[in-house]
Amino acid sequence: MNFPGAILLVDDEPHIRKYVSLILRQLGQARIIEAGNGEEALAIYQREKPDLVLLDVSMPRMDGIATLKALRALDPECAVVMLTSMVNRETIEKAVEGGALNYIRKDIPKDEIARALAETIAAHFGES
Amino acid sequence: MDATSPSQPLVLQGSRILVVDDDRLNVRILGGILRPEGYILAEADTGEHALAAIEAFKPHLVLLDVIMPGIDGFETCRRLRAAHGHLAPPVIFITAKAESNDVVEGLGAGAVDYLPKPFKAKEVQARVRSHLQNRLLAEQKQLLVDQLSKANAAKNRFLGMAAHDLRNPLASIRGLADFLLEGAAGPLQPEQADLVRTILDASQSMLTLVNELLDVATIESGELKLNLQPTDLARLVADSVALTNLEGAKKHTQVRMPSATPGIVAQLDAAKIRQVVDNLLSNAVKYSPPAATITALVALDPAAATCSFAVRDQGPGIPEGERHKLFKDFSQLSVRPTGGEKSTGLGLAICRKIVDAHAGSITAENLPQGGCEFRVTLPLHR
Numbered sequence: 001m002n003f004p005g006a007i008l009l010v011d012d013e014p015h016i017r018k019y020v021s022l023i024l025r026q027l028g029q030a031r032i033i034e035a036g037n038g039e040e041a042l043a044i045y046q047r048e049k050p051d052l053v054l055l056d057v058s059m060p061r062m063d064g065i066a067t068l069k070a071l072r073a074l075d076p077e078c079a080v081v082m083l084t085s086m087v088n089r090e091t092i093e094k095a096v097e098g099g100a101l102n103y104i105r106k107d108i109p110k111d112e113i114a115r116a117l118a119e120t121i122a123a124h125f126g127e128s
Numbered sequence: 129m130d131a132t133s134p135s136q137p138l139v140l141q142g143s144r145i146l147v148v149d150d151d152r153l154n155v156r157i158l159g160g161i162l163r164p165e166g167y168i169l170a171e172a173d174t175g176e177h178a179l180a181a182i183e184a185f186k187p188h189l190v191l192l193d194v195i196m197p198g199i200d201g202f203e204t205c206r207r208l209r210a211a212h213g214h215l216a217p218p219v220i221f222i223t224a225k226a227e228s229n230d231v232v233e234g235l236g237a238g239a240v241d242y243l244p245k246p247f248k249a250k251e252v253q254a255r256v257r258s259h260l261q262n263r264l265l266a267e268q269k270q271l272l273v274d275q276l277s278k279a280n281a282a283k284n285r286f287l288g289m290a291a292h293d294l295r296n297p298l299a300s301i302r303g304l305a306d307f308l309l310e311g312a313a314g315p316l317q318p319e320q321a322d323l324v325r326t327i328l329d330a331s332q333s334m335l336t337l338v339n340e341l342l343d344v345a346t347i348e349s350g351e352l353k354l355n356l357q358p359t360d361l362a363r364l365v366a367d368s369v370a371l372t373n374l375e376g377a378k379k380h381t382q383v384r385m386p387s388a389t390p391g392i393v394a395q396l397d398a399a400k401i402r403q404v405v406d407n408l409l410s411n412a413v414k415y416s417p418p419a420a421t422i423t424a425l426v427a428l429d430p431a432a433a434t435c436s437f438a439v440r441d442q443g444p445g446i447p448e449g450e451r452h453k454l455f456k457d458f459s460q461l462s463v464r465p466t467g468g469e470k471s472t473g474l475g476l477a478i479c480r481k482i483v484d485a486h487a488g489s490i491t492a493e494n495l496p497q498g499g500c501e502f503r504v505t506l507p508l509h510r
Contacts, residue, residue: 015300022307085295107295110303 002125004051006031010041011056023114038062042070053080068098081120140260141166146187148178150196161249175204190219194230205237218259288345291338302331340474347481359396361435362426365405369424372409379467380419392428392435394508404479408439408502414465415443438503445494455480
């Protein structure tokens with residue numbers, strides 16, 4: 001599997017960032033940058049130009065959907081996968097309309113999150 | 129007569145009463161009887177005028193003559209009920225003598241009572257008072273019911289939010305404990321691994337509770353939406369039996385499923401019904417002694433257009449006097465799981481709500497040979 005050069009992981013909860021980072025590292029992803037809110041994510045995105053953004057849906061102040069729109073306004077090619085707990089159809093529709101590639105639930109067992117992340121990376125960055 | 133009789137409860141004074149009669153004398157007599165009670169009166173001489181006056185005067189009670197020019201009393205009453213539904217003021221008919229046909233038709237048209245002519249003052253006062261009181265009580269009850277349902281809706285929203293917000297930290301706790309156990313942070317001593325497994329067990333029970341609370345909040349707030357699809361019930365139950373047998377292996381419990389009639393296909397929400405079957409089977413394992421045999425049955429009743437599944441356990445049965453608690457939220461019976469398993473007291477309540485949403489029924493019976501049987505009956509079509 002080809003890995004993106006850098007993944008930007010955006011979630012307001014530090015424990016989720018630690019957890020998802022560990023899963024990504026175990027999959028073989030080397031470079032992970034973390035952001036704790038939408039504004040920080042936008043600043044880091046412009047500076048670091050990561051290849052993939054994993055973006056939490058529900059964050060205080062600037063939520064995931066607003067951040068998604070701002071990111072796509074900055075860079076229409078920006079690859080974003082949403083992180084959600086529970087599936088809310090309305091949110092998913094908004095995310096897809098906003099240009100997100102996919103969504104991954106973070107409240108499912110670890111191995112299932114790992115599988116979903118691996119599939120997303122393979123789909124977007126190629127198998128080989 | 130006193131301007132206000134001392135026995136009159138204060139709350140009824142000022143009640144508005146509309147007197148509808150084309151006979152001026154009757155109106156005057158009723159006024160003389162009712163004004164001293166402290167009521168405010170308005171008059172109308174036809175059914176049409178009465179209907180107009182109801183809009184403007186908003187009476188708490190209507191006294192209505194049967195025979196009038198134009199639309200009669202019965203028709204006036206029916207139109208009043210049609211226009212205002214359950215908010216219509218109660219109607220008492222005024223009838224010449226107690227003509228039983230009039231009384232029957234009047235009550236059929238939605239009246240609450242009738243007053244026979246000639247009037248007896250004490251009787252008129254007593255009947256009017258009692259119907260005004262009834263109405264006041266009904267209003268107060270409705271107010272209370274409205275307040276309680278609002279409070280209940282707020283509770284459900286809170287429950288849903290709290291349960292939802294608990295899922296994220298729980299996901300991390302479980303995932304990070306998984307990492308530890310796998311040795312992602314270095315190899316664990318057996319004792320350390322045992323502690324991590326305990327963290328995983330505890331977080332699993334908490335996840336179950338949180339999920340059940342979410343289910344209750346969703347169902348109670350009326351957001352339970354069924355996704356009805358043609359579903360093979362026997363296969364659904366067989367899948368659940370297979371999983372339960374894997375999980376029940378620790379307790380050496382065996383679930384048997386005698387071969388069911390194939391092709392029992394009903395319009396069901398498969399995921400929700402699976403939740404019910406899983407719950408009933410895991411309860412059967414929980415409450416039966418180790419190494420018990422549990423039976424799962426699926427049946428079709430073509431005559432009634434229903435299908436059913438039943439789970440028979442070898443547990444202690446349902447204690448007499450606790451049956452009413454069985455399907456209620458957060459109720460736990462005096463019988464306890466036999467292998468130290470957890471119970472939130474929500475599982476069966478959720479089952480019943482799911483079955484109710486399918487217009488089905490769920491019952492529990494103690495079996496003569498011991499143990500009990502939970503049976504769910506579901507319509508084939510909706």
